[in-house]
Amino acid sequence: MNTYVWLVKREFWENRTVWIIPAAIVALLTLASLFGQIEGSVFDTAERVRSIVGMMFLFFAAMSLYSYWYLLDCLYTDRRDQSVLFWKSLPISDTDTVLSKLFFALVAIPLVYFAAADAASLLAAFVLSVRAHSLLGNALWQPDVWLQLQALWIYIIVTTGIWYLPVTGWLLLVSAWARRAVMLWSVLPPLAVMLAERLFVGTHVVSRAIGGRLFGYASSAFNDQTYNFAGGWPQNQFAGSPPVWRILDPWGFLSSPATWIGALVGAALIAAAIQLRMRRSDH
Amino acid sequence: MSSLIQARGLSKRFGSQVALDRVDFDVKHGRIVGLIGPNGAGKTTALRAVLGLTSYDGQLEVLGREPFRERARLMEEASFIADVAVLPSWLSVDHAIELVGGVHPRFRASRARTLLAGAGIAGGRRMRELSKGMKTMVHLALTMAIDARLLVLDEPTLGLDILARRGFYDALLNDYMDDTRTILITTHQVEEVENLLTDVLFIDKGRIVLDCSMQDIATRYAAITVADETLAAARAERPFYERPLLGKRILYFEQPNFERLAALGNVSTPSVADLFVAKLSRGASA
Numbered sequence: 121m122n123t124y125v126w127l128v129k130r131e132f133w134e135n136r137t138v139w140i141i142p143a144a145i146v147a148l149l150t151l152a153s154l155f156g157q158i159e160g161s162v163f164d165t166a167e168r169v170r171s172i173v174g175m176m177f178l179f180f181a182a183m184s185l186y187s188y189w190y191l192l193d194c195l196y197t198d199r200r201d202q203s204v205l206f207w208k209s210l211p212i213s214d215t216d217t218v219l220s221k222l223f224f225a226l227v228a229i230p231l232v233y234f235a236a237a238d239a240a241s242l243l244a245a246f247v248l249s250v251r252a253h254s255l256l257g258n259a260l261w262q263p264d265v266w267l268q269l270q271a272l273w274i275y276i277i278v279t280t281g282i283w284y285l286p287v288t289g290w291l292l293l294v295s296a297w298a299r300r301a302v303m304l305w306s307v308l309p310p311l312a313v314m315l316a317e318r319l320f321v322g323t324h325v326v327s328r329a330i331g332g333r334l335f336g337y338a339s340s341a342f343n344d345q346t347y348n349f350a351g352g353w354p355q356n357q358f359a360g361s362p363p364v365w366r367i368l369d370p371w372g373f374l375s376s377p378a379t380w381i382g383a384l385v386g387a388a389l390i391a392a393a394i395q396l397r398m399r400r401s402d403h
Numbered sequence: 404m405s406s407l408i409q410a411r412g413l414s415k416r417f418g419s420q421v422a423l424d425r426v427d428f429d430v431k432h433g434r435i436v437g438l439i440g441p442n443g444a445g446k447t448t449a450l451r452a453v454l455g456l457t458s459y460d461g462q463l464e465v466l467g468r469e470p471f472r473e474r475a476r477l478m479e480e481a482s483f484i485a486d487v488a489v490l491p492s493w494l495s496v497d498h499a500i501e502l503v504g505g506v507h508p509r510f511r512a513s514r515a516r517t518l519l520a521g522a523g524i525a526g527g528r529r530m531r532e533l534s535k536g537m538k539t540m541v542h543l544a545l546t547m548a549i550d551a552r553l554l555v556l557d558e559p560t561l562g563l564d565i566l567a568r569r570g571f572y573d574a575l576l577n578d579y580m581d582d583t584r585t586i587l588i589t590t591h592q593v594e595e596v597e598n599l600l601t602d603v604l605f606i607d608k609g610r611i612v613l614d615c616s617m618q619d620i621a622t623r624y625a626a627i628t629v630a631d632e633t634l635a636a637a638r639a640e641r642p643f644y645e646r647p648l649l650g651k652r653i654l655y656f657e658q659p660n661f662e663r664l665a666a667l668g669n670v671s672t673p674s675v676a677d678l679f680v681a682k683l684s685r686g687a688s689a
Contacts, residue, residue, distance in 0.1 A: 122505065122506075123505075123506050125505075126502055126505040126506050127506075129502070129505075130502060133493065133494065134491065134493050134494075136493075201491070201492065202488055203488065203489050203490060203491040203492075205456075205485040205487065205488035206488050206490055206542070208455075208456060208474065208478075209454075209482055209483050209485075209488070210478060210503065210506050210507060211475050211476065211477075211478040211506060211507060211508070212475055212506055213474070213475035214474075214475075216475070398474075
């Protein structure tokens with residue numbers, strides 16, 4: 121256990137951009153609320169909710185890009201600069217190493233971005249309320265809306281972590297395997313397989329599986345009846361009593377075979393990444 | 404004396420290329436063994452197998468463990484510096500000490516700090532800010548602060564100037580080496596480690612060509628320098644290698660008759676470097 125604490129600390133030392141990027145976004149959003157135009161919107165609940173959800177999406181998009189980069193890089197840079205041999209001279213198994221990186225990607229990074237999104241929303245709320253001369257207490261959104269958003273964040277962290285496990289596993293595998301051009305290797309083989317299937321077999325099984333994984337998250341973790349990405353955020357979701365539960369579909373998500381087939385594929389890819397990490401200490 | 408490392412039929416191939424060809428060797432407790440061979444001879448592969456960095460065929464036991472399957476456990480009692488290993492550029496000296504202290508049960512931070520203070524390296528600096536020689540010193544300090552039973556060094560002084568190299572070997576011998584330790588070392592600077600070693604292993608083309616203690620070298624090998632008039636008689640003693648030197652010739656013998664050789668010229672014990680050249684050039688010029 122103690123080893124894991126050190127391994128996670130090590131990730132924070134190495135990847136200081138994990139703080140810098142969200143901090144920069146918080147700063148930009150605060151500046152925007154300082155100097156942006158205020159319309160009547162601060163008093164309109166639906167408008168507020170839309171802007172705070174938009175903010176959340178911004179953080180989520182930044183986080184996804186960052187995690188993609190991190191996963192591809194984490195088992196590759198130390199092989200490129202040969203410091204992998206230093207890490208391997210320590211009594212840390214390759215399984216622990218890979219799992220610590222998985223933990224950083226699935227738990228640490230999301231929590232940092234979550235905290236940053238909260239900070240940004242509270243700061244913006246404060247600035248806007250001061251500018252609109254309203255009372256401070258009134259300005260920190262409605263507490264129940266804010267609490268619902270916390271629940272939504274946690275739900276998204278957990279469900280995306282499980283749903284995208286095959287993608288995570290694939291990126292770790294590429295990171296443990298490639299000798300160069302990790303980005304290219306992360307995309308080309310799946311594309312090649314998709315193309316080959318289409319040309320030589322004439323079916324679309326692989327492309328459907330990959331497409332379904334990449335774009336099927338929202339429909340698998342959220343209730344289609346009340347929410348869809350294309351339709352935007354429903355206007356009055358937050359007006360009544362805890363409506364966030366109507367959007368989330370945890371039972372549907374957990375009982376879907378797609379969720380668990382994906383998790384199994386992800387686990388297999390991660391196991392393969394550990395094996396490669398054991399064997400490939402040369403560049 | 405027990406074997407810390409025991410290899411039997413150790414083999415490794417990369418595709419069709421054989422890097423290690425059914426190698427047998429032992430490293431016994433308390434010894435300082437030099438693994439010496441030309442580039443591409445299989446030295447690095449052998450060390451990697453010993454350290455659990457690569458899979459292999461055959462039997463290999465290091466400190467009673469199977470290195471590839473149990474690398475993490477092995478590293479609690481063994482430590483190493485590979486010639487190409489670098490410390491992560493983003494890591495500061497202080498963080499490195501903290502981290503190794505955090506994960507290594509046998510690391511003594513105070514010892515690392517003493518060694519670094521001796522080398523004049525400040526703790527707050529990151530590896531990327533240090534010169535190549537300083538980085539090597541940090542790495543050596545971290546490694547020497549580990550209370551390891553087996554220390555493996557692969558070209559440890561590469562990139563160090565002669566003062567730092569001498570300093571390193573002095574520290575290794577005087578401060579580090581004691582009766583709990585065993586060291587396996589490879590280097591191209593054979594002359595530099597010659598006085599340090601208790602045993603030598605020569606490796607060539609994936610095979611061990613000499614496995615001998617330094618004491619046994621004097622009783623097993625001899626070199627004589629002869630002029631032209633005694634050359635024929637000396638050759639009759641069946642040298643395994645000879646080379647010209649300043650108008651005379653040096654001939655090398657294995658298990659010679661020392662009395663007969665003494666009558667022919669000046670008999671000496673070959674240095675490890677000479678013996679290495681003689682052994683490995685045998686096919687070419689005998």
